[in-house]
Amino acid sequence: RLQHGLKKLSLNGDPLAGAAPRIITAIPFINIIEQTQQVYEKVIGDSATIITHHRLSDLTVKSDNLEEMTIDKRLLEVEAWEGDVVLTTFVQLFHSILTGKNRSLKKLNKLAGSIVILDEVQSLPEAYMPLLAAVLASVSKYYGTRFILMTATQPRLLESAEKILPEVPASLELLPDNKKYFKELRRTRFVPFLREKLDTQQFLEFFMAKWQGREAALVVVNTIKRSIDIFTALQPILAAVYPEVKLLYLSTNIIPKQREKVIALARQYLTDNQPVVMVSTQSIEAGVDLDFDLGFRDLAPLTSLVQTAGRVNREDNKEPYAPVYIVQIQSDNSYVYKLHNLADTKELLAKYSEIPETEYQNLIDEYYRRVLNRPLSSESETIWNDGILGLDFDEIEKFKLIENAGEVVDVFVEDSDEASAIANAYEELIGGKESIDRQLFAGLIDERMLTKLASSPSIYERKTLLRVIRGKMNRYIVQVRLSRFKDNRPIEYAARNGIKSDLFWIPPGQIDDYYDRQTGFKDEKGGAFIF
Structure with missing residues (x-):
């Protein structure tokens, strides 16, 4: 095909x-x-x-x-x-x-x-x-x-x-009758409850009233702080009322290796039809192939709501029109999304008490019609006219696909023997020594490449090795906003073995001081933070 x-x-x-x-x-x-x-x-x-x-x-x-x-x-x-x-x-x-x-x-x-x-x-x-x-x-x-x-x-x-552009090339729709397929979908329905804003306790009451204790439920909220609050509050509730239910947590506040484990665990529970509740931020919307029975979503732009719905009755093998409840938890969404996108979504949802999946495409069309009718953004206009047409590369370099919503620092969580081995190899490369101990890289790079590696590698080999090791290191790194970092500041990496680095470090013996094994980096102050 x-x-x-x-x-x-x-x-x-x-x-x-x-x-x-x-x-x-x-x-x-x-x-x-x-x-x-x-x-x-x-x-x-x-x-x-x-x-x-x-x-x-x-x-x-x-x-x-x-x-x-x-x-x-x-x-x-x-x-x-x-x-x-x-x-x-x-x-x-x-x-x-x-x-x-x-x-x-x-x-x-x-x-x-x-x-x-x-x-x-x-x-x-x-x-x-x-x-x-x-x-x-x-x-x-x-x-x-x-x-x-x-x-x-x-x-x-x-x-x-x-x-x-004065003229745009013609496009070809690879599935010309795609609207017909969307009209035949019966997997989910949006159920908006947007009359009032909820705090964490009110949301938990709403959740417990809608969830029957047997289904696989997905809760997606807009900030890490809220996700941790809800996850922490659910732990004693489920332990007392539904002890057999598995509770999982997913966000970028936990290291990538842990996220992989959580997703694999969730997939196993769902395959085995075990009751499970996952509390997550938007990180689950990015193509994660999981299939829950019902969903709860803090208000977000329409496209994000549809992405969350894509994790509910995904395989279309459950009861039709599984509910995706849409609520507004205080003003969390304003930290993450543009106000006009939220306003458009809220206005579109306000017309309905329930919206079956057969109507999603009509909502999407109307949503993007509004987007298309907005004036050209200054970001697009300036980079195109001054940067591309004017050949101003300094202006082009201002293009940032991912917005930097605040300065971040990288914190290395040394929570395993593998993490320690990677850190040792990292220090061997940045420590300033002319020759390196190749055995420190055993198990980290392919053995055939290791045999070709000189004990005194060239500058290009050293840069490449550092690129490899930093890639492996990133599986143990959590990015922390500077505002949160100040409230529970980890140790500078140089304290490990005197090797200077731009990283910060959570030592094996102090994991619990800075990092929760389930919810990730600890923000002692509890201030608002996103993603």
Whole structure:
């Protein structure tokens, strides 16, 4: 089916017709890349080379020519996208186009003649949609690139390019009768309860009144603080009334390795039909393949509500129209989302007591009609006119796909022997010694690459090794907003062995002082914080 679809994209007279184009799949969030890679490997097998590129990429994974490849060459292969199929993130893709930095630009040529799949394209920031749409249209025109925009909530991206470009290339709907399929869906329904704002206790009362104790329930809120408050309050309630129910917590406040374990555990419970309650932030919306019986969602823009609904009755094997209750928990959403997006969503929901999934598409169309009618954002206008057309690379560098909502620090949680081994290897590289102890890298990089590694590596090998080790280290790192960090400041990394680093450190013997094994980094003051 994929081959058939790709043939449809090769137009008559196209010089690339008949060639095997490179396929580049870009995903908004790192946490679903591994899941996507497994699917691609299952489908493609050994018939093509798959490159996975993001900041946590493991450069030591298998390769057909690994026997002849040193680790620095492996880095070049990954960063230059030297593969038949490339899996990457929106950040890597768009910051490779909108940049003047050589390191990012060295893969730009790989877009020529390629098919680029943008998954969950609605995740692009609204303020940048006209800019990015104009960029995609221009790359398609001059590079012969084909873009496939995939989402259940199509944001009319190419139409937004008309705010910038005098002429936009024609698009092709790969599923022309898609509205028919949406109209046949009976999996979920929105049930809005937005008459008043709830605090944590009121929400818990609402939750216990709607949940029967036997179903798998998903609770998605807008701030980490609220998620921890709800999770902590639910623990004694469930222990007393429903001791057999499993309670799970998921957010970016826990290290990536722990998030992987939580998702795997949730999948197992759901497969075994065990009653489970998961309390989460928006991190579960990013393509996480879980299937709950009902959901509860703090008010968010419509597209986020639909994403949460996608984790309820996902496989359509439960009772039809499973409820997704929409509430407003105080003013948490104002910390995260634009007020006009919230106002539009609330106004659309206010017309209904219940909204079946058959009507979701109508709501989405109206929501994006309103988005499209807004004036061109200053962010898109300035970067396009001054940066791209004016060749002002300083202006282009202001493009940030992910907003920095406050200064953050990286805290390394040394909670296992593996974490300690990675930290030891990290120090070996940044300690300033000319030669390194190669045994410290055993088990961390491929043994065949290890045998080729010189005891006094070149500057390029050292940089590549550091890139590999920092990628592995990131599985034990939680990013903490500076405002929270000040209230429970961990130890500077230099206290570990005198090696200076920009990291902070939670030692093995002090984990409980700074880090909760279930909910993550501890904010002693309890101030408001997001994501």
